[in-house]
Amino acid sequence: MGFEPYRSPSTGRPVRAVLFDTFGTVVDWRTGVAREVAAFATAHGHTLDAHAFADHWRALYQPAMEAIRSGTRGFVTLDTLHRENLDQALRQHGVEPDRLDTAALEELNTSWHRLPAWPDSVEGLASIRRHYVVGPLSNGNTSLLLDMARNAGLPWDVIIGSDMTRTYKPLPHAYLRTAGFLDLEPGEVMLAAAHNSDLRAAREAGLATAFIARPTEHGPGQTADLAPEGDWDLVASSITELADRLGA
Amino acid sequence: MGFEPYRSPSTGRPVRAVLFDTFGTVVDWRTGVAREVAAFATAHGHTLDAHAFADHWRALYQPAMEAIRSGTRGFVTLDTLHRENLDQALRQHGVEPDRLDTAALEELNTSWHRLPAWPDSVEGLASIRRHYVVGPLSNGNTSLLLDMARNAGLPWDVIIGSDMTRTYKPLPHAYLRTAGFLDLEPGEVMLAAAHNSDLRAAREAGLATAFIARPTEHGPGQTADLAPEGDWDLVASSITELADRLGA
Numbered sequence: 379m380g381f382e383p384y385r386s387p388s389t390g391r392p393v394r395a396v397l398f399d400t401f402g403t404v405v406d407w408r409t410g411v412a413r414e415v416a417a418f419a420t421a422h423g424h425t426l427d428a429h430a431f432a433d434h435w436r437a438l439y440q441p442a443m444e445a446i447r448s449g450t451r452g453f454v455t456l457d458t459l460h461r462e463n464l465d466q467a468l469r470q471h472g473v474e475p476d477r478l479d480t481a482a483l484e485e486l487n488t489s490w491h492r493l494p495a496w497p498d499s500v501e502g503l504a505s506i507r508r509h510y511v512v513g514p515l516s517n518g519n520t521s522l523l524l525d526m527a528r529n530a531g532l533p534w535d536v537i538i539g540s541d542m543t544r545t546y547k548p549l550p551h552a553y554l555r556t557a558g559f560l561d562l563e564p565g566e567v568m569l570a571a572a573h574n575s576d577l578r579a580a581r582e583a584g585l586a587t588a589f590i591a592r593p594t595e596h597g598p599g600q601t602a603d604l605a606p607e608g609d610w611d612l613v614a615s616s617i618t619e620l621a622d623r624l625g626a
Numbered sequence: 627m628g629f630e631p632y633r634s635p636s637t638g639r640p641v642r643a644v645l646f647d648t649f650g651t652v653v654d655w656r657t658g659v660a661r662e663v664a665a666f667a668t669a670h671g672h673t674l675d676a677h678a679f680a681d682h683w684r685a686l687y688q689p690a691m692e693a694i695r696s697g698t699r700g701f702v703t704l705d706t707l708h709r710e711n712l713d714q715a716l717r718q719h720g721v722e723p724d725r726l727d728t729a730a731l732e733e734l735n736t737s738w739h740r741l742p743a744w745p746d747s748v749e750g751l752a753s754i755r756r757h758y759v760v761g762p763l764s765n766g767n768t769s770l771l772l773d774m775a776r777n778a779g780l781p782w783d784v785i786i787g788s789d790m791t792r793t794y795k796p797l798p799h800a801y802l803r804t805a806g807f808l809d810l811e812p813g814e815v816m817l818a819a820a821h822n823s824d825l826r827a828a829r830e831a832g833l834a835t836a837f838i839a840r841p842t843e844h845g846p847g848q849t850a851d852l853a854p855e856g857d858w859d860l861v862a863s864s865i866t867e868l869a870d871r872l873g874a
Contacts, residue, residue, distance in 0.1 A: 520786075561768075
């Protein structure tokens with residue numbers, strides 16, 4: 379008996395590829411970045427609230443991409459945006475980046491390449507991969523996503539970075555060009571994400587959708603994205619549970 | 627003790643990624659295509675010399691890409707070129723493609739997605755992957771290379787198809803844009819290939835080089851590429867032997 383792939387009620391198509399938002403959905407950016415920020419602060423004799431610093435650094439992410447999405451700035455990679463935002467976050471915390479060692483700042487900037495997976499991610503992806511193509515659908519650039527995969531052991535089939543689509547989610551081309559590289563119809567691709575806004579844009583672009591709850595992505599006080607806010611095709615509390623829902 | 631990556635004498639840099647030509651170097655296209663051509667001919671009541679057909683189909687590969695490399699034609703994927711060349715090869719063999727079922731021709735065209743690996747490929751790639759990034763550096767498009775990897779069990783870290791660099795080897799951008807997506811200097815990337823012309827172009831672009839002998843790629847009467855024709859950094863008779871040379 380052949381495997382029957384999950385058929386999305388919203389797209390009417392069998393799902394061939396399950397692609398994942400990464401930051402927050404597959405990996406725990408807050409814990410990973412805070413850990414490296416704490417080590418950096420100790421090494422350089424600064425006092426920093428590492429979790430607050432990670433939150434501030436991350437908060438600059440959407441505004442930085444917005445300049446590119448709106449067309450007021452040409453495409454640059456997320457590594458470049460993270461590096462600019464790092465300087466800004468340091469200044470917010472009373473540290474002048476120009477007085478710090480450039481190589482050390484570069485190293486801290488690549489903390490986004492070394493984020494730890496959530497406990498269920500590797501097992502869940504390996505299960506899904508048995509029957510579906512798995513890959514990231516992230517605003518990360520290819521080299522960031524590749525390092526992340528090697529460090530965390532994420533068993534992707536393929537990595538299509540935002541430097542390949544040359545655009546940032548939630549613009550429709552981010553989803554559509556990714557499906558195009560896979561030679562799939564949008565409705566044959568499922569986005570799995572912990573963020574309702576990402577899923578809204580994916581559905582708008584014609585993709586199948588799965589919500590994965592990550593209620594501590596932003597720490598113990600998280601208020602957003604605690605539950606699905608749309609009738610997404612699937613809802614799960616982990617990637618292993620998503621694998622079950624997909625019959626994988 | 628950390629692993630010491632191989633340092634290329636020609637580039638003077640440690641190698642971080644080992645990228646592979648695929649058709650002929652990692653997979654046995656002639657056997658794989660001939661097998662599907664034979665099955666196709668039987669199913670449709672034609673008499674075809676399956677190996678000769680595979681050779682003719684493959685012989686149309688370089689001229690078809692040349693139109694794109696020279697700029698007389700805009701970029702189209704290798705799947706598209708293979709499909710056009712299939713019609714031409716069928717006519718060479720006295721079969722009129724317009725009288726055949728389109729879906730069956732499409733299916734035969736994707737025989738290039740289902741090529742068998744050489745016996746040493748999977749084990750050799752898995753060894754190299756422990757210490758280096760591994761991926762294809764092929765004229766295949768992403769979906770072709772992804773299907774090939776899933777079918778043959780090729781353990782790539784990353785797949786950068788020619789539809790991502792939007793050019794074809796041996797043009798320099800094919801090598802340079804691939805290194806760029808990996809955020810590596812050209813000299814930190816090694817091309818491993820069974821074809822001296824590919825290695826010449828890779829070296830010209832600044833990459834490290836490894837020759838892998840595949841003396842039966844073109845069948846028992848092969849006359850070209852039986853031996854290295856340049857002072858390539860490494861020479862091996864299999865990918866497992868290359869892994870040894872790389873210390874992996």
